[in-house]
Amino acid sequence: xxxxxxxxxxxxxxxTKALVAGNTNIGAVVTFTGLVREIAGGExxxxxxxxxxxxxxxxxxxxxEAQANDRWALDASLIIHRYGRLEPGEQIVLxxxxxxxxxxxxxxxxxxxxxxxxxxxxxxxxxxxxxxxxVAAKASDDxxxxxxxxNFPESPAKIVVAKG
Amino acid sequence: MELLYFAWLRExxxxxxxxxxxxxxxxxxxxxxxxxxxxxxxYAEAMKDLSVxxxxxxxxxxxxxxxxxxxxxxxxxxxVTGG
Numbered sequence: 001x002x003x004x005x006x007x008x009x010x011x012x013x014x015x016t017k018a019l020v021a022g023n024t025n026i027g028a029v030v031t032f033t034g035l036v037r038e039i040a041g042g043e044x045x046x047x048x049x050x051x052x053x054x055x056x057x058x059x060x061x062x063x064x065e066a067q068a069n070d071r072w073a074l075d076a077s078l079i080i081h082r083y084g085r086l087e088p089g090e091q092i093v094l095x096x097x098x099x100x101x102x103x104x105x106x107x108x109x110x111x112x113x114x115x116x117x118x119x120x121x122x123x124x125x126x127x128x129x130x131x132x133x134x135v136a137a138k139a140s141d142d143x144x145x146x147x148x149x150x151n152f153p154e155s156p157a158k159i160v161v162a163k164g
Numbered sequence: 165m166e167l168l169y170f171a172w173l174r175e176x177x178x179x180x181x182x183x184x185x186x187x188x189x190x191x192x193x194x195x196x197x198x199x200x201x202x203x204x205x206x207y208a209e210a211m212k213d214l215s216v217x218x219x220x221x222x223x224x225x226x227x228x229x230x231x232x233x234x235x236x237x238x239x240x241x242x243x244v245t246g247g
Contacts, residue, residue: 034247050246051171053239056223081246093247113247121220121239122246123171134172137243 001069001077003061005052007084010094019076020098026075028102030109032095038088040135045126050083050092053121057081064115068097071111072104079112081122114144165234169210170241173217176210177240186234193219194228196238216242 002019012033020026036048061079068077076098086092093116097108124135165186169177187199197219201211211217219226220239232238 052246053168053170053220053223053241055237056220056239059223117247118244119225120246121170121241121244123242124245125171134242135245137245141247 001065001074003058003065003079003081005054005057005061005081005083007082009082009091010080012091012094015078015080015094016096019078019096023075023098025100026098027100028105029096029098030102030105032093032109032113033091034093034113036086036088036090036092040126040128043126043128043130045088045128047085047087047127048092049085049125049127049132051123051125052081052083056121060120061116064112064119067115068108068112072097072099072108074099074104074108077108077112079116081116081120083122111148114141114148117141118145165232166237168237168239170239172242173210173240176206178206186232191231191233192228193221193226193230193232193238196232197228200240210240218243 012031016029016031020029038044061081065077065079068074074097076096078094078096080094082092095109095112097105097112099105099108118141126133126135166181166183168181169179174180187196190196190199197211197214197217200207202208218241221230221232222237
């Protein structure tokens with residue numbers, strides 16, 4: 001179980017190999033890699049800059065990963081999230097989950113991605129021909145996170161909008 | 165207390181962080197948000213639409229009724245867009 005927040009790129013094959021090394025109980029490894037797309041919201045982007053809140057990012061990713069490990073019997077897991085300036089085609093995020101059988105690894109990887117999209121304090125700013133634009137959060141990402149809580153009342157409550 | 169601002173809230177407020185004493189009569193996140201909006205044009209602009217403002221107290225997501233006290237680290241930011 002590990003999390004890393006870094007500006008450097010990562011090597012999926014090397015990370016996968018290192019994560020499962022020496023554990024022959026593992027029969028299934030799922031990796032998810034998120035990439036920067038050249039089109040965002042119908043508009044061409046030349047780059048994306050990810051800002052984050054370092055102390056809280058580490059705490060939230062550790063919490064999200066602990067939730068996945070409570071819920072599924074995972075032998076190993078890893079989250080790497082990059083920050084800083086990234087260009088189309090570059091890798092942003094890596095999630096690896098490993099378990100004896102595939103179902104737990106598949107489900108946990110999807111859960112980790114859905115949760116980190118709505119709970120980890122990162123903000124994307126896209127560089128377009130019209131200038132720089134902050135990306136707005138998507139309601140569909142909240143919905144994707146909510147589906148994991150429907151049959152799981154022990155989950156932390158959905159983030160509530162702060163009202164003055 | 166230490167106040168932190170991220171993404172477009174940081175740009176509107178014009179600074180990334182500041183130390184302020186706990187304002188008189190403020191005891192929760194909701195009160196702090198109301199107080200913030202009165203501090204100047206940048207703050208008012210940043211706090212104009214609270215449906216797109218999230219607050220964390222000591223690195224935990226907070227609700228408007230959660231308490232704040234002197235010494236807390238309170239962060240203001242838009243809904244997150246990582247992943």
